[in-house]
Amino acid sequence: MHKPIKYAEKAVTYAANAAWVVFDKLNSINPNPSFTPKWSDKPLLKSWEKTKPTLGWPRETDSLCPKCVPEARREILDGKKDWKDLLHEKVGELKAQIIERDGKILMVKECPVHGKFEDVMSIDPAFFKHLEEVFPGRDIRAHNDSKLHNHGSSTITHGRGSVLTVDLTNRCNMMCDPCFMDANQVGFVHELSWDDIKQLLDNAISIKPRRQMSVQFSGGEPTLSPYFLDAVRYARKVGYTSVQAATNGIEFAKSPEFARQAAEAGLRYLYLQFDGIGNAANSHRAVGNLFDVKLRAIENAWSAGIDIVPVTTIVNGVNNEQVGRIIQFALDNPKKIPFLSFQPVSFTGRDEEVTDERRKAQRYTLSHLAHDVKNQMGIGEPIRDWFPISFMATFSDWSDLTHGPEATWGQLSCGCHPNCGVGMGVMVDKET
Ligand code: SF4
Incomplete structure (x- = not known):
């Protein structure tokens, strides 16, 4: 049995959510420009100006081969490869797929040299x-x-x-x-x-x-x-x-x-x-x-x-x-x-x-x-x-x-x- 205060809290939460939707709509009609603070040369971002990467699944993402990376590092330490190559070459990079399988979110990828890799990103897709x-x-x-x-x-x-x-x-x-x-x-x-x-x-x-x-x-x-x-x-x-x-x-x-x-x-x-x-x-x-x-x-x-x-x-x-x-x-x-x-x-x-x-x-x-x-x-x-x-x-x-x-x-x-x-x-x- 919940205490009465919990019901009051819930009511306030619903009211605040509804008020926010109205306020947000009104605010978007004629928003004030942002200022540029001394700690930045660019203005503060409004929430609608913020960008996001592609999310959701299934999707493709950038990843690394866990075998190519240490091999490249070894070559650099042994003097066989110049570290500056890392600035313009995509050393060890490959494409990976983010998928859902058997109630888990997985990352799967395949390196042409070292084969397939698969790892768990989440055991709870709803949480992800x-x-x-x-x-x-x-x-x-x-x-x-x-x-x-x-x-x-x-x-x-x-x-x-x-x-x-x-x-x-x-x-x-x-x-x-x-x-x-x-x-x-x-x-x-x-x-x-x-x-x-x-x-x-x-x-x-x-x-x-x-x-x-x-x-x-x-x-x-x-x-x-x-x-x-x-x-x-x-x-x-x-x-x-x-x-x-x-x-x-x-x-x-x-x-x-x-x-x-x-x-x-x-x-x-x-x-x-x-x-x-x-x-x-x-x-x-x-x-x-x-x-x-x-x-x-x-x-x-x-x-x-x-x-x-x-x-x-x-x-x-x-x-x-x-x-x-x-x-x-x-x-x-x-x-x-x-x-x-x-x-x-x-x-x-x-x-x-x-x-x-x-x-x-x-x-x-x-x-x-x-x-x-x-x-x-x-x-x-x-x-x-x-x-x-x-x-x-x-x-x-x-x-x-x-x-x-x-x-x-x-x-x-x-x-x-x-x-x-x-x-x-x-x-x-x-x-x-
Ligand atoms: S840095 Fe030292 S204390 Fe920390 S994990 Fe390594 S060996 Fe242990």
């Missing part, structure tokens, strides 16, 4: 359709960026992305399997100099639209870079507000003083590797007390004023049963943990040679996550409470409008394709 339907459209076209965004057919064309990941070093104080960076095992150290770091951040603010991004220092283990604290400080100085460290947490666990220094430099978030609750759920990383280390890192960081975002790499059939326990852990620590990040395993780095059988068994998509949250926690309807990450543009647009033409930074806005495996779930109480 919902994510496409609520995609708000692309951001302002990228401009003032011809040198930086010159990546051949992979060039960014709209917006500027929402996370700037700066890999400070490929060294690490752990040796996990999986590790998408292949840290510690590639046989060479790749570490950015101070000039490299400064140039990356200086270049990033030169691109327009100049929106806020999350600047994420990563690696390897970024805290092992001798420039980690300086890099955090400089990112804040040039104007980025959300500065994060993608870390295993060991240095923060070892030293409250290090956590204090990081907070003082301007670190906002620990983007903390977090595989599950308890030492057993973390044991595959070959550190016996790793969960205890995480708890210590959380305590030290939070005491210093840094928020913690546990980041869980989910492998289907390996740790997806941890989803509910991790959400419960966050609900039990609301002051320390503002949000969670679940990342489907990416078969790259040490996992690049994955067999077809293992890839099929371990593939985990956003639709898996939405259903695991519902099944394990009893909350969150997949096609009501989940949105593509690009949906945040709805709020960014509103904020950009209210900040006006004199604002020097636009709000963070992610233009990810709605089929991208990233999304956000909105937590609701069980009676909603």
